[in-house]
Amino acid sequence: MIKRTIGQIATIVGALNDVSLFKDQLVHGVIIDTRKLTAGNLFVPFKGENVDGHTFVRDVLEKGAGAAFWEKSAGPAPEGLPVIVVEDSLVALQTLSKAYRNELNVKVVGVTGSNGKTTTKDILFALLSTKYRVHKTEGNYNNHIGLPLTILSLPEDSEVAVLEMGMSGFGEIRELTQIALPDAAIITNIGESHLQDLGSREGISKAKFEIVEGLKSEGLFVYNGDEPLLQERVKGYGGSKETFGRHSSNTMYPTKLVPSGFGTTFSVNVSDEEFHLPILGEHNVMNTMGAMLIAKFFGVGFEDMQKGLSTLKLTGMRLEVSTGAKGETIINDAYNASPSSTKAAIDLLQTISTTGKRYFVVSDMLELGPNEEAFHHEVGTYVTDDIDCVLTYGPLSSFIAEGAKETLPEDRVIHFDEKSALIAYLKVVVKSDDTVLVKASRGMKMEEVVLALQKE
Template identity: 60%
Template sequence: MFEKTIREICTMLDVKNDLSAFDSVIVKGVSIDTRKIESGNLFVPFKGENVDGHQFVRQAIENGASAALWDVNVPNPPEDIPVIVVEDPLLALQALANKYRHELDLKVIGITGSNGKTTTKDIVANLLSVKYRVHKTQGNYNNHIGLPLTILSLPQDSEVAVLEMGMSGFGEIELLSNISQPDAAIITNIGESHLQDLGSREGIAKAKLEIVKGLKPDGLFAYYGDEPLLQEGVKGIGIKNMETFGRSESNNIYPTKIEMNNQGSYFETSVAEGETFFLPVLGQHNIHNALAGILIARHFGLSVDEMKEGLRSLKLTQMRMEMVEGKKGESIINDAYNASPTSMKAAIGLVSELEGFRTKILVLGDMLELGDDEEEFHQEIGRLIDQEKVQQVFTFGRLGTFIAKGALENFPEERVHSFMDKESLAQELSSLIKGDELILFKASRGMKLEEIIEGLKG
């Protein structure tokens, strides 16, 4: 991890106070939470609407921090402890991350997209781990604070960092790209998430394309080539090394054969003819994510056999197409981490096509951050459900009622169940389960559908 003396930190930042008395103090790692301080940390305080982190600086030192940043506009910085006064602690944190990134002999892969960022991050990291010392974004550390913290936590012998980049508005991905200076970048797709902030899918595409702003001149840019908005958006951006992935044969890499079962997906590709890859994850959209990973792996010199090993041993972050077994023997797909119309359609399509189940049940909740047309987006999802391939539809939440409304255009009333509380939904669902069902749970993170799954698992 980041390890410097205060004297060295003062050469990296525009420091506003005299710290000569603390020159030799060693800082190891960075923390923004006094409850998680580790010995030697640099504590970074932020001024929030309700709480000012500066009031906890002394506590951070008492808890083991070696030093703390301090905003020059906050009066009375303590002089008896190592406090580094800077123009803005957040900007200082980002500057330290950028400088540390360049000190390491490190390749960075940046990943963004409306859906599939975390899955693609896991795939790319697992592929490259076959050959390199790889570290990746943990949890949701993918924003203007989390990404710098991720970089500063990297071991000094790291060879590859796989960084997820999230956003809610324009300029955010550009900032993250400029901080991390990626050697390769991926856009997984353009969906409907953040429509309320960006106004249109065109706006989302423009914001996601900011990832190339910090891309190294010889870096690889891989994007979902079946998306017209990306095809149009890359025109004139001046990136000389671009490759596409997707279903269409116009892409640089596409699947030539796909077979799926309960254990995962087998597929062949246009770039390794006759070679079968196994991905222990369900869904054609995840095969597309794997194709992006193969492009990156090939760029960094992995052989086909190394790629096969990296995909075969993949373990995804929880609640992303995670197959678990219920206490009655039912098969449960836990895809409850997040949802958008694009990912919802993909998950429903997967369930519709999987064979070997007497009954297929969908448990679908609200998709959030969709803007003014959110009700229509939900109703459209309901209309798309095929009553010949899905036997029961359960919805949860206010917007979920519009999924139910759409489903009722094709389904008999007794096969569509809409709920506003989880307990009633769980009771009704449990009464239907015999043990040979396939049940999909899918909703935005805020709906916490995994709470129902925990009850089914017993």
């Protein structure tokens, strides 16, 4: 993590006050949450809708923080304390993180896309860790605050940083990539998330493509070559680029792809190795191929990539497999949802080998804009007879139920207005050899269904 004196930090961020009394005091690590305080941290206060972080500055310094930012607009700064007055706390945080990134001898990989960002980040970490000391974005620290905090948490001996970049509007990826200055960047896909803010898939592709604006001139841009919107947008890009996807027109594509237990065995056109991916879904093979192209760019051999995949651990609630109280298999994919990722979940459930029934438990997909009802209905019509029962919860998911009834008998599609009723139904009907896949946007808190099934 960053270790600098208050004087050095003050110079980097352009402090508006005299810090000479504390200039040689060492600060290490940066926090925005006082509950995560360890001695010597730099505390960055923000003004929220309900809470102003400046009210905690004196207390956090008395409890051992090394220093704190203080926005000029917050009024007179506390006297006699190691406070660095700045014009804007967020700008100061971002400025400090960019300076720290430039001081480190670290290669950076930027990861964005509508779906699969976090999984791809985890795969990249597994592949690159076979050769390098790698640090990655933890959890969903992928926005204008989270990414700078991730950079500032990098150990000084880090050789590679894998940084996830999320967004909800135009200009946000541009801001992140210009802080991170990646040596390689990947767009996993273009889906429908954030249509509410960006208006169309074309708008989403434009916003995601901003990642190349910070990409180093000698860097590598990797993208899903099966996506026409990216094919069109990349025409004006003059840097080095490679593609992955299902079709043979891509730099890397699968020549073999076979479900294997709760994973997938696959081969690719550019290697004689056979790879085993210990997570479910053809779409994750696509994510893996994109990660493999970047690992290859960083000098990781295919044999080492196979070893790396065997160590893969995913961030929670992304195709997380567990066993329920009755012995049933539960697949928790309730962290995020869009039409494309929900269809991928349907594809996955239909291919799982089981002697029991396949239950698809799905809730609302959020932030889809004015056509949200049509998107939900379309997802419902995507269900085939290979799924035994579709259980929906939430106002928008009722349209999934309507669509599913066009392909399945009505008694195999049940909509619930109450989550408790859904849970009670599952606890009665599910048997030990059944498989239950739970899919939803994070705001629907469908992990509660998973936890309920795991309990006696």
